[in-house]
Amino acid sequence: MRARVLCEVLLLLALLVLLPVTSIASVRSPGGAGTELIRDDFPLDFIFGSGTSAYQVEGAAAEDGRTPSVWDTGAHAGKVANGSTADITCDGYHKYKDDIKLMKELGLKGYRFSISWSRLIPKGRGDVNPKGLQFYNDFINELIGNGIQPHVTLFHYDLPQALEDEYQGWLSPKIVDDFTAYADVCFKEFGDRVSYWTTLNEPNFLALAGYDTGIFPPFRCSSRFGRNCSIGDSTLEPYIVGYHCILAHAEVATLYRRKYQVIQKGFIGLNVFVYHFTSLTNSTRDVAAAQRAYDFYTGWFVNPLVNGDYPSTMKERTGNKMPSFSVYQSEYIKGSFDFLGVNHYATVWVSDVSSDNSSTYERDFGFDMSVKLTVFGMQGMLEHFKNVYGNPPIYIHENGYSTPQNSSLEDTPRVEYLKMNIGSLLDAVRNGSNARGYFTWSFLDVFELNDGYQSSFGLYHVDFEDKELTRRPKLSARWYSHFLKGGHNNIVSVSVSNNSNPSEALA
Template identity: 60%
Template sequence: MTMRVKQLRHIFTVIMLVFPVLVGSIRRTDFPDTFVFGSGSSAYQVEGAAFEDGRTPSIWDTFAHAGEYGGATADVSCDAYHKYKEDVKLMADTGLEGYRFSISWSRLIPNGRGPVNPKGLQYYHNLIDEIVSHGIQPHVTLCHSDLPQALEDEYGGWISRRIIDDFTAYADVCFKEFGDRVLHWTTLNEANVFALGGYDNGMTPPNHCSPPFGMRPCPIGNSSTEPYIAGHNLLLAHSAVVRLYRRKYTSIQHGSVGLNLFAFWSLPYTNKTVDVLAAQRASDFYLGWFANPLIFGDYPHIMKTNAGSRLPKFTREESKQVKGAIDFIALNHYMTVRVKDRSTSLENDIRDFSADAALEFILTTQGATPPGMFQVTEPGLQGALEYFKQNYGNPPMYIHENGQMTPRNATLNDTSRIEYLQAYIGNLLDAVRNGSNVKGYFTWSFLDCFELLGAYRSGFGLYYVDLNDKELTRYPKLSAHWYSNFLKGKGFKDSVVLQTEDKLYSSQ
């Protein structure tokens, strides 16, 4: 244990906190018994062991090693590859009902296709067995922004249709090997943001963009076309995997396969008609981009109008394949945004996705203290879920990520995160009571880990991981104990926590 953590624990020795009540005395029992509460991670962000036991680089490794995070990488990170038993025990002690994690494609199949890596295969067998043995549901994502670099080098990854067969073959291995224990599969994490960050503004792997749209220098790319091409191939690959599962595994394994999207809840900046329409465009472009094809078989009309020939067209067979290729839709939701019209962008000779959307996001978290924190402003889970209920026939939904970003440090007294979770879980309960077909909720994240945008500068975790300690010791934040109390039956009004030198005591 580092000196700083020792000092902080000593400071907390006699602190008693009575958490503010934001949404009344909500309890776990207010949700259906079949509803699952959990927390999550992803392979690159927590596993470490980047060059061990046959694993090869992913596009995220390449992005980090190119210096995009000022020298920080996830080569070691939380070392969950070696510490998975300890972590699963923490999950069980916390009371998690489900754990969402991803499989590293390049650990399981190092070349992206072909032979399976026996050591990688054994790791995931061991991890899943450990999770299941503790009575926790495994919810598995196949690709969480970490395409094998070998496929990126060979044919350009997601901008080539060759990816469809390779992704389907990879999924087939996962279903065959793990599907007897894994019933909840997600093909892709934040498909919409992956296409935009990776192929429009270049902020995320694989760092494609073109002037004047890139937010950082990119070695390659075309911001006007590649986001749409990548998005199209993501949809075709996802639907191919769903069709494979239904044809080959559903009758035996009885699982489900869904897609994950990043979802702001968008409200108009003013009550002017142009801003109201802009808020609708935000939903069409950022959610309808993927949801419309999966439910109706084609892109939203406004996208086809504004993007024109740069947006790929579904053939009749593709439309048939994509339509209905969804067992659930999962959302990563963190905040509400206000949307302002920017239709003048449609006058530009060269446009990217954002210019086609013709709007501007006004974050309602501006002015947060400390900087970058996701404050409790206008919880939008109910709005986002109601949108899918009204526009897409109320499909089964999961909230895969929801949590508060704070500067990453050893401050375990994270009352702001507790306030955030209280507000959003209360908002979620409103949605459930209003008939939204939502099946589960996962906090992001279980551990402070390597973040896509902030590396180790920011943290979302219920548990702090001391990176200066060679043991990478995990320490529960107050939010971990609050969430544990909630999962074990205590209501929000009952959360009284006493910190002592050795452990946390909670009482009603």
Template identity: 55%
Template sequence: MWKKGFVVVELLLLMLVCSPVLLVVDGLRRDEYPPHFVFGASTSAYQVEGAADEDGRKPSIWDTFAHAGNANMYKGDGDIACDQYHKYKEDVQLMAKMGLDAYRFSISWSRLIPDGKGPINQKGLQYYNNLINELISHGIQAHVTLYHWDLPQTLEDEYGGWVNKKIVRDFTAFANVCFREFGDRVKHWTTINEGNVFSQGGYDIGFLPPQHCSPSSIFNCSKGNSSTEPYLVTHNMLLAHASAATLYRSKYQDKQHGFIGFNLLAFGFVPLTNTSEDIIAAQRAQDFFLGWFLSPFIFGDYPETMKKNVGSRLPIFTKSESNLVKGSIDFVGINFYYSYFVKDNPRSLYIKDRDYTADMAVELTAYTSEETSKDEAQIIPWTLEGLLDSLKNIYGDFPIYIHENGLQTHRNSSLEDWPRIKYLQEYIGSILDMLRNGHDIRGYFVWSFMDVFELLGGYESTFGLYYIDLNDPTLRRQPKLSSQWYSNFLNNRTMDPMVAMQIEKNALLHNAI
């Protein structure tokens, strides 16, 4: 059997060498996309910067979470991370060499304003000015996220952070500093990254900072209430975003000509069966994950499904709050990795002291397809398009940036990351189809530019285009083949035939085994 498989592989390789079209490029070209479409890569402050206690920076809730053991899921912290704080010039040069249009990064609130409010840290201000200037000097747009889950620990200790409405005032003041100091060069602002996951993971299940949850959770939180806090935190995030957006539009937008939006983690939700119960359940899951935010942004109120299932635990918008939140986005950032089968589960509504997860009344299982192998189960761009179709039908047409999309591998995987190349090719190609089908997608960002400190896997789980050698004191950046593929695509080049053949050889050998 092995010999037969090997002969098949060699025959296919011979066909590849003789073929004028290499599978790794598959005719995909950058110049087929609209002229102003942005291609980039993403990271976040705590995951790449390091220098955790240098130049005036103080701890955030993510520092506290990591130093307490990452909810016992993995080891590691962001104290050093990729050391972009000291190596930003080198990283920007790599971005420029690759041909990125844009770099999406976040600003560490506790580096810029160490106590969350009060005096600005001049060293922190200087760092972000330097980073932004370095990007601009190389023709790379700075797409900035204000909050990527790293609230200054001082605010968490003082009044509970996001569970307290005081956060709206302090977040708006932080945003004001960023708009004032960087807005002459930054044209794309995202207030909060994955607000839906931050609420659920940080305040319902408890596997994200600041690790709040009810005692019944498996993550052994020291405080929290999974029944109420996720909804309260989301309400305060919506008000904080809307307050910052109102400030930007009234004071800065006319002069700076930028845009402000919000980011959500999105999933494709596929009914497990064709029964009306599962079809309705899939829509309900979408309402809970995405409508939770999009409905207030577009219509000024929460979805009816949430009002029905959550009842009095769901905060109520005053008329002035509703008017403030409604229409407060110029775009939506979408992070997309996975899809789920959805099964109706009405029994969860009868759980005593039920939480956000139980309120959805669904069972979720990872989406797989007979058309994809075990390793390819995540390459399902048609579920992303189906999701965008659904959102457009419900909420109308609004600009979208795909802020994160990428493939997870293990740190010890080869630099010849052909599965990632196939993944990127499939999704980037599908974006072109979505554009042709009328979706207003403005940009696509790979997660991540380099291997970072991952929230759910520390340093063992990697998504990067560049490998970071953690055993090298210089944290040497090594390009993976995916970085070469992405660069070739961005510059309308085909990949070197020998490299392409090696990638396909690896793929075919893997499938034969």
């Protein structure tokens, strides 16, 4: 497909990756993905887990002092996810003990989750909500008591609506101080038990989806570029948001290192949504196009953390539209991470279709590229980080496969997808990648940000039509459990019963 604006195309591709599909058409990734997989092939300290996020799993949207986030507001206005809301979703707020029991039975060693800023600090700043504090303390204690390592994300899209109303959230430099104060509360209250902290989830996608195409809250965009936005500037605002995200991350990382890390002995990092971009051909133009895609989509956030500044390609193409870092800021942000979290779902093949009039477009990249999608590429993505960014420690925070909600529990395509990607991950580790963990998306079927309850990524099916929200394991849950417990997983033919007792089904 021809892409006039790659950011729009990549958002579309993200939606395609995250929407229901029914098969993987016998595609295999290289090396280990087509062979037998054994947990013991990975280093002993390599962490395997799964994850969800607060807004998507907790429910209890108006209970115990929680106030709305921008996602609550958008959902209730009918602007997202086909008009559905996450007011109840999986009711993880009340069912967390049963869910953690399932995690233990599954064999998870780690669980990635986020904290709802507006549940912990309802006004976005100021007083801490004691019931929110108690919930997260209880949740973390329950995880640890069941031998599961908590990996906490501080911000997963759900900005308190109060801060959006007051000063337009991530568009304002005020967000840096408020986010840092919120993080300080989390480190102080939970850091004695949490060793892995991620500041922001997918700030690259936040900037593009929220401020370029306007498909996510706060729904800002230029009308000629986005979807039904009433306000915004797609050519400027994504860069402003990205700038504030980077500064906020660095401020929080500095706080953690200065005040908590020596005592708590934990680690802090940033998460990015990452495709593996590869050139469709070996031509010089296609190779350059693939590099531009990496620079604008990944390097935008990773390059400042590694090298102290944006990629040169971005700076040349954006000119004065992109806020620049001062010499002090450049040194401040450089090295402000102990690890990088990566959400990876697919490979994008890129070809150059530029012409002499490319400079007439208002966008800075994408109009000169054509792209197509495949579902494997884990090793290639990790090789990019190894070769370009000095092989930093990486945790695969999200990797998963979408099927229609209420489709068969025999989710063979998801099993094939997991086999391919874990096998490709193994190839990368054997080739020297500093990858240290892998988390599936998602542990349960949850409210999906793109289409609510029409699709699912979960290892466990959740019956949203049942008032009990019954959890049932899918074939992928049994496959993953078998792998995590040391089994040989060169076959897919494991059966899953429709028994409502998950413990019995995983026995």
